[in-house]
Amino acid sequence: MKLARNILLVDDEAAWLRTLANTLNRLVPEAQIDTCVDSRQVENRLNITDYALVLLDLTMPFHSGEELLAMIRSEHPNTRVIIVTGVNEVDTAVRCIKNGAYDYFIKTDAVEDLARTVRRALEVVGLERNYLKIKEHFLSRTLDQPQAFNNILTCEPQLLDQFRYLEAIAHSPEPLLISGQSGTGKSEFAKSSHQLCCPEGPFISVNLAGISDESFELKLFGQLKHHDDGQVTAQAGVLHHVNGGTLYLNEVGALSIASQLKLLDVIESRQYYPVGSERPYPVNCRIVASTQDDLLALNQQGLFRSDLLYRLRAHKIHLPPLAERSLDLAMLINHFIDQAAQEMELPPPQQPRDLASQLSEYRFPGNLHELKGMVFDAVSRSDGVQLNISPFMEAINEHRSSGERPQDTIVFPKVLPTLAQMNQALIDEAMSRTANNQTAAAQMLGISQSALSRRLKG
Incomplete structure (x- = not known):
């Protein structure tokens, strides 16, 4: 679904149609305006182009505005309709609104009011379509353009x-x-x-x-x-x-x-x-x-x-913050090692296997900027075989000596929970933090994925 900006104006009076199109182009410049003077062409136009909004006259040869309104609401439910007509009848207006028209305007009304309504209608259509698209994407769990996130x-x-x-x-x-x-x-x-x-x-x-x-x-x-x-x-x-x-x-x-x-x-x-x-x-x-x-x-x-x-x-x-991205830490360190080695024209040293786990309790107040600086410093001090971990240990010791606690302290209630209650609370928190990803939650809890699965089923 594309950006909700296309508008189709339908009226058998060509002069009025040109005036309305020019007015909307001036007052709603973000919209893309098309016009149609023959009501018989409307259905075909809607099948070819995905219009967010249709502005309809009521009294036209071949097909009336009310007939077209019923067709649009039935066959193109994601398209909104505004009636713009010379028919100033309350019963007609009420009937059109009940049949699904977004609004009803008389041609003698202020064009500024019509323009504001058009802009609101475009926003409504955009929000509706975005909701549907978000829903579809989260249900599919796939990306259409993964290359956009290569960085x-x-x-x-x-x-x-x-x-x-x-x-x-x-x-x-x-x-x-x-x-x-x-x-x-x-x-x-x-x-x-x-x-x-x-x-x-x-x-x-x-x-x-x-x-x-x-x-x-x-x-x-x-x-x-x-x-x-x-x-x-x-x-x-x-x-x-x-x-x-x-x-x-x-x-x-x-x-x-x-x-x-x-x-x-x-x-x-x-x-x-x-x-x-x-x-x-x-x-x-x-x-x-x-x-x-x-x-x-x-x-x-x-x-x-x-x-x-x-x-x-x-x-x-x-x-x-980076401190909440434990699954990414080793991968990010390797990325910055390659980047630093290339920029310094040095051979890329090997990341120690336990470095990421040693850093798991460090809060990284500077986030990715701090990690990148640490890795560049470490590469510059390395012998070309193993990554020098001194910059990482120095940062950890500095924050420990400044009084920073390596992790949050658990505050217990006056009546202590049972071990079963604490186990369940830890599992619930881990699942919440990882968006119900069992593999990530198990890693956070220090148990296997199969053990976590058994506890969840129990």
Whole structure:
């Protein structure tokens, strides 16, 4: 299912049809408008093109609008219908709504109201189709485009679920919010999202940390300068350059309230005004934002707008810290060994067999960035045969000496649970943390997969 933007306008009055198409092109620039003056062609047009929305006149030769409404709701249930007619009758309007019309408009109504309804209808169709696609992907447990994730190394079930989710929402027009600690791979997930939705378009990243309101506006919107001699010079912003691609806004939590309002307006109106211009320009890109901050906590402190928060969270994924990716640790170390050896022009040393298990209790506060630095340091100190583990042990000892506990302390209730209750609680927690993956849960509990399976059946 593609992005829900196609609209078919059906009316036997050609002049009105042209006027309506021009109006919607101006007020809903993200939509793709087709027109049809012959009601006999509607069924064939719908069979050829997957329209998200149809705007129907009621009184037409050959097939009435109500006949076409019944056909569309029966044969194309994923397509919404808005009646736009000169028939101003309450009974007719009520009957159309009962028969499945999304809304009912009189041709003399304000076109701005119609445009807002069209945009809401497109959003509804998009959400419905995304839900169906997400459901299909999670039931199939397969990826259609695994190559989009070649830049991410993992075998963790929770991250593989995120792959399927990203693929399911790839063509949604709504923003994507990626949250997680620094160094958890947010930019790599943003690039994967780009590969899924618009690989032929540009990918432009903007770091919002420390950016001023003026710089934010100039960076995104660009500027038109009017000189005394009548000449106009233009400086294009990233919203112009990213046309047809992905705009990645890194550290969106750092934006000021004033800049947040400007970003919200871009997302809601799908248009922007360059500084010094009174003419709006359409926004034609996917917006992906990331943050290491808790935006809900910032909102409760009055530092982040509620309306922007909920628009950004239309689609969201949270990336776990490296300390929760024990299944990936050995694989990531080998990847960074190969990378370091290639860049330093050294022979790649062998990873000690027990290194990953020795690091299993280390919290990696710097996540992937820290692990990569450790491995590069270790490769530089190695003899070309075995990886020098000194950088890893030094980091572990430093954090132990600074008072960091290697693991969380279990807090027992006043009445101690039985051993059977503790066993069950541990199994439930391991299954929850691994998304019901028995192999991963068994490894976490230190038992075999068959032993865990027997306990689950018992």
